[in-house]
Amino acid sequence: MSDALGPRLSWTEPVTGAESAFRNKAKLVVGGRRGEPTLGILDGGQRGVDLTGCGLYEPGLADVVHRLPAVVADLGLTPYDVPGRTGELKHLLVTHSPDGEVMLRFVLRSPGQLRRIREGLDVIRERVPETRVVSVNLQPEHKAVLEGPDEEVLTDLDTLPMRVNDVTLHLRPRSFFQTNTFIAEALYARARAWISELRPSTVLDLYCGVGGFGLHALGHGAHHVIGVESSADAILSARRSATELPEGLTSEWHAGDATQHLMDATPDLVVVNPPRRGIGPELCGRLETGGPAHLIYSSCNVTTLARDLAALPSYDVRTAGLFDMFPQTGHHEVMVLLARR
Structure with a gap:
């Protein structure tokens, strides 16, 4: 060598x-049905499997993820059904900062339920007061792609400050940062x-x-x-x-x-x-x-x-x-x- x-x-x-409780980001596939969503992954039959109790999330993120199924249910969002190619909400992408703030991204198949999220910002803040940035990403294609090219920020604030040593990195919704x-x-x-x-x-x-x-x-x-x-x-x-x-x-x-x-x-x-x-x-x-x-x-x-x-x-x-x-x-x-x- x-x-x-x-x-x-x-x-x-x-x-x-x-070895656990280290991830600052959750990439959650939304399954289930309207009013009873699952957040996690899909099984072999493309049905939702709950992973809100995943031990990899850092404590603040884990606490937020536990509350997100109720947010989705309260907003009346319809999970995307992969086998049937119906529904709207495909993923929830959540980033948690060292200061306890959160960026929450909703990935939709179409703009059809965007209005529900925009009008439900107060519901989101009530359930998850740590929320700083909320955005909607559109991913219309039926394939294993996490997000699409179009994103709309719904909050006045559009960056999540991540303190790293003595530098603050301002993350925008589609900005990469280590997990x-x-x-x-x-x-x-x-x-x-x-x-x-x-x-x-x-x-x-x-x-x-x-x-x-x-x-x-x-x-x-x-x-x-x-x-x-x-x-x-x-x-x-x-x-x-x-x-x-x-x-x-x-x-x-x-x-x-x-x-x-x-x-x-x-x-x-x-x-x-x-x-x-x-x-x-x-x-x-x-x-x-x-x-x-x-x-x-x-x-x-x-x-x-x-x-x-x-x-x-x-x-x-x-x-x-x-x-x-x-x-x-x-x-x-x-x-x-x-x-x-």
Whole structure:
């Protein structure tokens, strides 16, 4: 391993957290019938199975999820019946913040019952006073896709603040955030520690999501961050969060293809946090021929990470860390710091 990854590779202490009660997000399939919904998953016959008592939810989220069947019943929403292709409410997507606030997203087959939700905001707030953001997502297709492209926010507030270390990330309804807040804090803190040692003036944050890595870098060696992410909602979140940072720190956030974006002037550091498919040969080639002195690569798939590292022969892995982002599974987050030879 040392020959492949570099002669001075050192592993930091693995970061682990609770084996249960760690998820900040619930993705609930709605089954049952009007007035008697089930929230959880579907069985082999495509009928609803209740999972409101799932032990993976962090305590505040677990408490909210227990109250949601009554909310759906009170609003008079009709669960979507998969075998019959009838009904409206397909999913409930719930995110819980460290401050105990909630974002609640209703995924409907059509706008038919949107009015019930809009007119029932007081019912939702009465049942779930933790609610900060309520939105409706439209997913008209009959296939295993969690949400669709159209979303309408029904509340005056449209972001859920997520405190992560000393940075507040403002999540919009379709903004991605890690499901394990405790491990996410450790991941960003470790990256910040590496960045503080490197003192890069400019950081390019590719696949930046809501800006977690870039926002943690600002003021800790980095004075300017450029973030690139395909999700326009995530970019809006990053821009909103950046407004709360101290004066003198600048950033810019672009919605676009991260594989195509390298600056004309090479940045001091590039951070990549791609989806499971990795960064791929095109971006590896660009980094190999014109990349900076250092890279930070955070990966949720060690197979594609290893493939991409092999495509970056000019870099050595100097430091690596494992983060147990997904307890009770074989998945984990690995982050590596690379230095050009």
